[in-house]
Amino acid sequence: MNEDTSPTFDFDAVFEVDDYLYFYSESLTDERTETEVAAIVTLAELKPGMTILDLACGFGRHTNRLAQMGYTMTGVDLMPGFLDLARKDAAARGVTVDYRQGDMRQLDFEAAFERVFLLFTAFGYFDDEDNLRVLQNCARALKPGGLLIFDVQNRDTALVGFRPSFVTEKEGNLMIDRMTFDPLTGKMTNRRIVIRDGTRKDKPFIIRLYNPTEIHDWLERAGLEVDRLCGGWDGAPLSSESRRMVVVARKRVNAESQSRKGSV
Numbered sequence: 001m002n003e004d005t006s007p008t009f010d011f012d013a014v015f016e017v018d019d020y021l022y023f024y025s026e027s028l029t030d031e032r033t034e035t036e037v038a039a040i041v042t043l044a045e046l047k048p049g050m051t052i053l054d055l056a057c058g059f060g061r062h063t064n065r066l067a068q069m070g071y072t073m074t075g076v077d078l079m080p081g082f083l084d085l086a087r088k089d090a091a092a093r094g095v096t097v098d099y100r101q102g103d104m105r106q107l108d109f110e111a112a113f114e115r116v117f118l119l120f121t122a123f124g125y126f127d128d129e130d131n132l133r134v135l136q137n138c139a140r141a142l143k144p145g146g147l148l149i150f151d152v153q154n155r156d157t158a159l160v161g162f163r164p165s166f167v168t169e170k171e172g173n174l175m176i177d178r179m180t181f182d183p184l185t186g187k188m189t190n191r192r193i194v195i196r197d198g199t200r201k202d203k204p205f206i207i208r209l210y211n212p213t214e215i216h217d218w219l220e221r222a223g224l225e226v227d228r229l230c231g232g233w234d235g236a237p238l239s240s241e242s243r244r245m246v247v248v249a250r251k252r253v254n255a256e257s258q259s260r261k262g263s264v
Contacts, residue, residue, distance in 0.1 A: 019203075040149060051115075052066060054075045074113070078101070118138065150246075154211065154245045178193070230246040
């Protein structure tokens with residue numbers, strides 16, 4: 001048997017705040033975020049005053065806007081640097097958000113929220129056991145009948161026209177993505193290199209890709225059921241050509257006993 005030479009997910013390197021925002025700022029525009037927030041309000045059937053957990057909230061680009069709209073927001077992220085930015089932005093907007101540093105695999109919320117969000121391909125960071133645990137934690141955090149919303153790549157179409165490498169250049173600095181996919185594990189490995197101001201930094205990460213059939217199964221194990229599968233934030237139904245999935249899942253009333261049965 002060949003030894004697995006895949007790199008581990010270096011969270012500190014991948015989500016190092018300065019490099020991350022430097023290369024992603026032009027795609028994470030205010031217009032994009034506002035479009036996504038408007039879609040979230042509709043797809044999540046939000047009502048005034050709802051309690052919402054934004055998991056892997058990053059620098060609060062969705063969280064703080066939703067707080068401005070009157071929702072009671074809690075934001076959890078692993079990276080303290082992003083949380084610092086989120087708190088500063090919340091203060092600038094004049095809103096109060098309960099920001100907490102934490103690992104999505106170790107949440108201890110119990111039926112505390114009416115909605116849970118896991119946005120911008122923030123699901124699939126771990127091995128199958130821990131990915132299931134994340135879904136179970138989301139289900140546990142939800143009140144019965146509450147909704148989980150997350151968006152991911154659609155494995156069925158993500159490999160069409162697969163590009164093993166591509167380069168992002170900005171002001172002479174480079175972000176080089178080198179991709180491989182393992183069909184046996186469903187994992188996409190990116191041996192990313194950033195060359196900025198003459199310094200090379202390795203920022204490897206791995207994402208587990210899922211197809212719609214797997215999503216149905218995994219949500220079932222976690223005590224959730226698919227309410228809606230969309231092909232994007234426009235709310236259009238998932239199709240055979242959809243590159244992404246926006247998943248809307250509902251917690252069943254008897255989900256607690258079911259989620260404890262789920263295992264890999």
